[in-house]
Amino acid sequence: MSWRDYLIYLLHIAAEIEHALMVQYLYAAYSLGGPQVPIEGRSKVAGWRTSLLTIAREEMGHLLSVQNLLCLIGGPITFQREDYPWDTPYFPFPFRLEPLTRTSLACYVYAEMPMEITAPPGRRLTKRYREFEQKDKARIVKAVTKLAAGHPHQVASIYDAVIQLLGDTKEIPDSCFDATTMGRQASFDDWGRNYRPGPRYLDPEGSLIKEANARVPRVIVAPMVTRTQAIAALQDIAGQGEAPELGLPNKEPSHFDRFLEIYDEFETVDGWTPTREVPVNPHTGFGSSRERATIENPESRLWANLFNVRYRMLLTYLTHTYRLAPDSPRPQQPDVRGTVIHRAFGEMYNLKAIAERLVELPLGSARSDKRAGPPFEMPYTLAMPVEDINCWRLHRENMIASQALCADLAPTASGDAARYLAGLGELDRQALDWVNAIIGGFAGRRHSA
Numbered sequence: 001m002s003w004r005d006y007l008i009y010l011l012h013i014a015a016e017i018e019h020a021l022m023v024q025y026l027y028a029a030y031s032l033g034g035p036q037v038p039i040e041g042r043s044k045v046a047g048w049r050t051s052l053l054t055i056a057r058e059e060m061g062h063l064l065s066v067q068n069l070l071c072l073i074g075g076p077i078t079f080q081r082e083d084y085p086w087d088t089p090y091f092p093f094p095f096r097l098e099p100l101t102r103t104s105l106a107c108y109v110y111a112e113m114p115m116e117i118t119a120p121p122g123r124r125l126t127k128r129y130r131e132f133e134q135k136d137k138a139r140i141v142k143a144v145t146k147l148a149a150g151h152p153h154q155v156a157s158i159y160d161a162v163i164q165l166l167g168d169t170k171e172i173p174d175s176c177f178d179a180t181t182m183g184r185q186a187s188f189d190d191w192g193r194n195y196r197p198g199p200r201y202l203d204p205e206g207s208l209i210k211e212a213n214a215r216v217p218r219v220i221v222a223p224m225v226t227r228t229q230a231i232a233a234l235q236d237i238a239g240q241g242e243a244p245e246l247g248l249p250n251k252e253p254s255h256f257d258r259f260l261e262i263y264d265e266f267e268t269v270d271g272w273t274p275t276r277e278v279p280v281n282p283h284t285g286f287g288s289s290r291e292r293a294t295i296e297n298p299e300s301r302l303w304a305n306l307f308n309v310r311y312r313m314l315l316t317y318l319t320h321t322y323r324l325a326p327d328s329p330r331p332q333q334p335d336v337r338g339t340v341i342h343r344a345f346g347e348m349y350n351l352k353a354i355a356e357r358l359v360e361l362p363l364g365s366a367r368s369d370k371r372a373g374p375p376f377e378m379p380y381t382l383a384m385p386v387e388d389i390n391c392w393r394l395h396r397e398n399m400i401a402s403q404a405l406c407a408d409l410a411p412t413a414s415g416d417a418a419r420y421l422a423g424l425g426e427l428d429r430q431a432l433d434w435v436n437a438i439i440g441g442f443a444g445r446r447h448s449a
Contacts, residue, residue, distance in 0.1 A: 003171035008075035022059035031099035061219035099275035112256040179225040278373035314347035389442040
């Protein structure tokens with residue numbers, strides 16, 4: 001491998017790690033809640049859910065920023081997640097969709113843990129971090145090492161490797177960077193909507209109040225055209241996730257901080273469970289069933305298949321945005337790339353709505369307390385067709401597949417579910433008209449040629 005090729009390889013690993021962590025955090029968040037949570041515990045559980053969803057949104061920003069760097073150095077982008085050799089020196093632990101537990105929290109704390117916990121110059125580590133070093137760290141490492149068959153890794157290690165190689169001007173010369181890709185990269189203006197940070201709360205001494213800011217998202221979507229910008233973006237991402245220096249005043253709590261806080265609070269749960277009875281690794285029956293729970297209830301499986309189709313639609317839209325250059329908006333010619341981004345946001349909301357329904361639906365028998373869950377099954381491929389017209393045909397086929405599932409669900413749906421399916425069907429009909437018009441434009445150009 002050339003050094004540039006090796007850098008692309010590392011970035012693909014980083015992207016797959018970010019994607020995997022994001023969906024695991026989402027699944028854990030959706031597992032929280034339910035009628036079994038007592039009144040006195042509901043506020044705490046709701047806080048955990050909000051923190052997990054916030055972290056997942058921030059992981060999405062990390063994922064997009066990694067794609068931007070791949071774009072800058074001329075590498076293929078990737079939104080893959082499975083089929084990676086997880087025993088490379090970088091993957092944190094085996095991929096598992098599971099409800100939030102003490103063990104899964106240990107995995108999340110470990111994955112986001114700094115390579116070395118050090119105090120800022122002139123300051124001491126806080127009492128909590130000293131206790132972590134003395135007591136919790138060894139226990140967490142032992143649990144994750146057992147789960148990962150002796151090969152766990154921290155996310156910080158992959159970013160350290162990428163930043164070190166990226167800073168080597170001999171192995172990665174300036175000729176590797178193509179500034180003309182800026183127009184195709186993701187930006188905060190495109191992807192930061194609804195995720196802009198709110199006000200930061202200060203104490204009387206001017207320091208940020210950790211508890212008040214723990215759930216305020218700061219989504220990093222960093223376009224880049226130079227080596228300096230790329231390194232700065234990766235350092236920002238690493239700091240948000242792993243916080244290489246803890247206890248700095250006026251700094252946001254890192255993902256490590258937030259998971260450690262939930263880890264501590266989880267110990268106070270006594271006599272009740274904060275999660276619904278959702279399975280580990282739910283799936284719809286396609287592929288291997290090892291360590292997976294099949295969603296056997298017919299209605300639940302239809303909703304799970306609908307979830308998978310919309311998940312594929314989201315990943316396809318995300319991939320397609322990097323093939324579309326921004327248009328110059330004109331009254332009679334809408335910005336196609338902007339519309340694809342808008343569709344991607346719509347799928348994020350759809351996945352949330354369907355996931356929240358799946359955790360209420362039965363896994364198998366309706367008489368059982370076991371619930372289903374969002375399966376997050378990857379499509380057989382995320383490779384886009386060579387011809388542009390076939391990319392749009394792929395979008396159309398995904399919409400048609402979704403419409404067929406909605407039609408199967410409609411006869412037995414009622415209340416909110418029926419209203420959601422009706423609204424989704426109408427949005428898909430509008431989207432199909434839009435896609436068909438684009439496909440017709442391609443056909444018209446070929447005919448005129």
